[in-house]
Amino acid sequence: xxxxxxxxxxxxxxxxxxxxxxxxxxxxxxxxxxxxxxxxxxxxxxxxxxxxxxxxxxxxxxxxxxxxxxxxxxxxxxxxxxxxxxxxxxxxxxxxxxxxxxxxxxxxxxxxxxxxxxxxxxxxxxxxxxxxxxxxxxxxxxxx
Numbered sequence: 001x002x003x004x005x006x007x008x009x010x011x012x013x014x015x016x017x018x019x020x021x022x023x024x025x026x027x028x029x030x031x032x033x034x035x036x037x038x039x040x041x042x043x044x045x046x047x048x049x050x051x052x053x054x055x056x057x058x059x060x061x062x063x064x065x066x067x068x069x070x071x072x073x074x075x076x077x078x079x080x081x082x083x084x085x086x087x088x089x090x091x092x093x094x095x096x097x098x099x100x101x102x103x104x105x106x107x108x109x110x111x112x113x114x115x116x117x118x119x120x121x122x123x124x125x126x127x128x129x130x131x132x133x134x135x136x137x138x139x140x141x142x143x144x
Contacts (some may be wrong), residue, residue, distance in 0.1 A: 026069040032125055033084055052084035054126045066091065076100065105134060109141075 022028065036045035037052050044050070055061045065086040065127070066075070076092035077084060080102055104115040109122075116134065120127040123141060133140050 014100065026063060026066075027059060029069055029075045030056070030059050050083055055086075055088070056084065079125075105131070107134065107140060 027072070033052055033056075035043050037050055039046040041047060049052065055065070066089060069075075070091050073091035073093055074097070075084070076090050076097050077088050078090060078100070079088055080100065082088045090096075098104075099115045099118055104117070105114050106115055107119060108114075111120055114122070116130045117127055117139070120130055130140055132138075
């Protein structure tokens with residue numbers, strides 16, 4: 001960052017001055033992933049055996065595999081039952097992450113599994129209307 005607090009867009013994530021900096025979003029994601037997995041008291045990660053690949057012990061390998069973190073994204077596991085690996089991770093927006101939570105209600109609509117939030121967005125039916133219909137055993141899109 002410059003003296004006015006603006007992020008230096010030319011700073012490369014492997015630049016030694018930027019590498020392990022609290023200003024480097026890619027480094028912060030790497031650090032948070034390692035902390036969650038190594039903390040055995042973290043009930044959704046370390047305590048249940050979520051791990052990261054050995055290669056990602058080194059930040060430079062993480063960057064080689066994942067690239068620089070795009071603005072507005074964080075590290076996401078595509079399959080929440082698997083660990084952090086190149087094949088199972090993406091940089092995802094909060095919206096994508098919200099639809100990948102294990103506590104989402106997933107329904108089939110026109111042959112495709114969708115969360116209630118996705119169905120609401122696709123059909124224009126209020127989310128809470130869909131939720132009420134789902135929890136009370138009613139057809140989701142009747143009268144929509």
